[in-house]
Structures are given as C-alpha cells and as structure tokens.
Amino acid sequence: MTEYEGIVKMLRFFVQTRNFSYVDRIGNALNPEPVEVALLEALRAFRSIRESASVDENGGRYIEKDGNKILLPGIPSGEEVMGFLKDVRSDTGVAKLVATLALAYPSKKENSGGDV
Amino acid sequence: MFLSVGVRFEANVEALNMVETAGNYGKHRRVPYLVEEDGRLKTVYVPAMSGESLAHAYQEHLVNEALSADLPVCDDCWRMEFYKSMNKVHLKKKVDPIPDDPKKIEEAIVKACVVEDVGGFLYAEKPPVRRSSAFQVSYALPVKSVALFATSEPQLHARHAQMDASSKKGNASEQMIYYVETGTALYGFTFNLDLDAVGVSAITSKPILDENEIKKRREASLKALFRMLSSGQFGAKLSRFFPVGGITELVVSVTEHPFVVTSPIYDDYLEKTQRRLKVLESFGEEYLFTAATGEKVPEEALKEAIDYLHEKGAF
Numbered sequence: 001m002t003e004y005e006g007i008v009k010m011l012r013f014f015v016q017t018r019n020f021s022y023v024d025r026i027g028n029a030l031n032p033e034p035v036e037v038a039l040l041e042a043l044r045a046f047r048s049i050r051e052s053a054s055v056d057e058n059g060g061r062y063i064e065k066d067g068n069k070i071l072l073p074g075i076p077s078g079e080e081v082m083g084f085l086k087d088v089r090s091d092t093g094v095a096k097l098v099a100t101l102a103l104a105y106p107s108k109k110e111n112s113g114g115d116v
Numbered sequence: 117m118f119l120s121v122g123v124r125f126e127a128n129v130e131a132l133n134m135v136e137t138a139g140n141y142g143k144h145r146r147v148p149y150l151v152e153e154d155g156r157l158k159t160v161y162v163p164a165m166s167g168e169s170l171a172h173a174y175q176e177h178l179v180n181e182a183l184s185a186d187l188p189v190c191d192d193c194w195r196m197e198f199y200k201s202m203n204k205v206h207l208k209k210k211v212d213p214i215p216d217d218p219k220k221i222e223e224a225i226v227k228a229c230v231v232e233d234v235g236g237f238l239y240a241e242k243p244p245v246r247r248s249s250a251f252q253v254s255y256a257l258p259v260k261s262v263a264l265f266a267t268s269e270p271q272l273h274a275r276h277a278q279m280d281a282s283s284k285k286g287n288a289s290e291q292m293i294y295y296v297e298t299g300t301a302l303y304g305f306t307f308n309l310d311l312d313a314v315g316v317s318a319i320t321s322k323p324i325l326d327e328n329e330i331k332k333r334r335e336a337s338l339k340a341l342f343r344m345l346s347s348g349q350f351g352a353k354l355s356r357f358f359p360v361g362g363i364t365e366l367v368v369s370v371t372e373h374p375f376v377v378t379s380p381i382y383d384d385y386l387e388k389t390q391r392r393l394k395v396l397e398s399f400g401e402e403y404l405f406t407a408a409t410g411e412k413v414p415e416e417a418l419k420e421a422i423d424y425l426h427e428k429g430a431f
Contacts, residue, residue: 021136033159034148041143048139 004084004098006076007039010046011102016070017063027099035088035095039081047075117430119309119338119421120369122380122389123345123414124259126361129271129298132256132351133165140294144268147255151263163268163299165256165351170305172198173350174251175235177340182230185336187329190229200237201225207239218245219319226315226324234314234337250313251337256305260381266301298357302364304380309337311430331431338425342418366414368421369393370404370428 011023022045025038050072053061061072087094133145147164150157176196182189191209192199201207207214211224222245226233236249258266276291314337315330316323323330344350345363367386369377375396378388386407393405404424408417425431 019136031159033161037146037148037161041138044141045136045138048141052139 008101009073023099117311118374120377121307122367122377124365124380125363127359128300130359131353131357144297144299162258162266167253170253177344181336181340193231221245247318252308254306256303258301268299270295270297335431363414365409367407
C-alpha cells in the first residue's frame, strides 16, 4: 500500500486532530462516490490547514492542538490521487484498507510528518 | 391524537446547516442521495439540513410558547441550552436530593420542564432514565424529482480591518476573504407530533400531570410548530443568509393513532397520503387531512388542524 502513502499520511493527520469524519467516510463507503467526495473535501480542508500552519526551525509545517505539536505531511500528489480513485472504482476494499492504515500506528516514526 | 406534517420549502442561497470549517471555508451539510437518471440509479451529493437542527429550532419556539402560556421551563432550556437533565449537575436544579426510582426522576423532570416533556431527555447516570421525544423530525432533503438541480456553491466574502502602518504587524492583511458554502434547493421534510405522549410517563404510560396541564402543553406544542413554520426561524446564519423563498406546499394529517404523511420529497406525496388515509377510514378511524398547495396558505392549513384538535378535545 506504499503507493497511497501520501493519502494515508494525510488521513492520519486528521485522525491525530480527532477529526474522524474523512477516514470514516472513506473506510465505510459502499460505493466509489462517497470516497471521491470525502477525499475531495479532505484535500480541500488539508490545503487550508497547511497554508495557515506554522513552520518550525527544520522547515516542517505543524499545528498545535491541546498543547501538542502535530506535524503536517505533504499534500498527496495528483498521480497518487488518480491511482487511488481508479483502484477504488474497481474495488472499494482499497478505500477500506487505506482508512484502516490511517487509523493504525505508522510503521516507523514519522518525525517530519512526511515531506515538507 | 397524532399529527403529521409534510413541508416543502424553496430555499435559495441558504446557509441553514453549516458543518465544519476548514481554514476560511465554511461547509454546508451534504448527504448522499439516490436519484434515478435515464432509468438508472445514481448517487449524488445534495445540500441538506439535519433533523437535529430543525428539532433545536422547534424546541426554541416551544420555550417561548410555554413561557407565554405560563408553563414551566427549566433554567437550562430557558437559555435555549438543551442539556435535558443529562447528569446529576443538571438534574439537581430540578430535584434535590435526586430520587433512586426512575419513575420519580421522570416525574420530577416532566413536571419541571415542558421542553423535556415534549422533546424527551436522557439522564445518563445511575439509574439511567430515558424519555423518547413526543415529536419527530426528518432531515430536510431536496425533492427527488429536482434533486439534480440542487446546488451547493461557495460564495466569497471579505472582512476588513482598518490598519495604518504603525498598527500593521508583519504581513497581516487588511482584508480577509472567506467562503460560505450556500445551498439552493426545493426541500422537503416531515414533522410528527404524538399528542398522547405529552405529560404521560414513558415508563408506566400513565399521566404524570393533570388533564388541564396536559392540554395546555399540547396547545403550546402546536403553537410552537405553527410559529416555527410561519416565521421561517429555523436553521443557522439567518442574519445574513436568510433563505430566499418560503413554504411552497404543506400537508397535515391528524389521526387517532400514529400515521405519518408520505414524505414530501416524492411528487405524488399528496395523493398517496390521501389514499393511505382512505384505508384508515375503512377501519373506522376518523382523521383530518388538509393541504396548502394552491389557494390555501400554510398558516390556514395548520390552523385548520389546530381547530380540529380543539374540537376533538385535545386541548
């Protein structure tokens, strides 16, 4: 599932901020349309948050929530999004897997929250 | 007696039910909707209003009607904060010490507050006590046949700040742009009110209040619905996004036992409701059916239902 790492990281960021709306809608979708809409809304929200985020000494973007510093990953690439939506159209199980991964702990410590 | 109302209203450029904000973008509530196109079903996302939002508005009107009729409303509901005796802190304002018997807890709450009597509550402590709402309300959703024409469109707005060079910090902008997603659709929703549940225990099914008090509360419940629909005071952002439009159609049925009008999201809801009521009539049940679809205005149809209930001795 490394080809959707950017989407997983973005959804994981929302999970860290206790906004489960997008991951739930993507993970529980019964057909591709709700996945497309939820991903569009997630990307829209993520861009807004990212643009107004603070930048630390390493150039990483972060927000603070309840006293915790939460690092922001990069925005998923167009190719990744296209590939994901294409795969979801043929198998909605892909969306469930991506959402499940977003809810799980990352396999390695992501100090930077992904690329900056 | 059971009252059921189907409402169709046209709302252009409304922001009646906003959900989260992401940065400078305020989103309208949207729901997936099944529509038929060229003989095939497809999912579209349409603007919607939650039943919770409509129920909140109704309960606000209920507070006002109850207070004008000299009926009891608890302090929380009086402030339009509908905590509904959710824990000891809130319940203690009504009864102290708190009884151990769920029946006594329910009795104390119902006696102290019309909103919790009509709108139900959940006391989530030991013992937990739950009372179902006597009124039910659906989501407001676009009418099926025109759902594909519904839109949700972000509108650009700006806020300005007056800043001279000395007060300006960094690259702070003198204006901030923000977007409000507005919905436009012909909406339909259903509202039901079980008048037999007002003032009656949900645990024992026996009256908690005397008959006169129950009648006054029923009347206040109906007037609250009348006021809500007549004034258009429901939903959010009314101060700058008061919807352009209004109620286009409204049907009301009053039956002896629960009966719900066919949902106004279907074009044939009026005929279907009438046909369904005819079947009830064949069982010997009396009913009233009235509709504001042509010459009659919604207020006249609602008044007709109120008069009918008055004649029947509901209040």
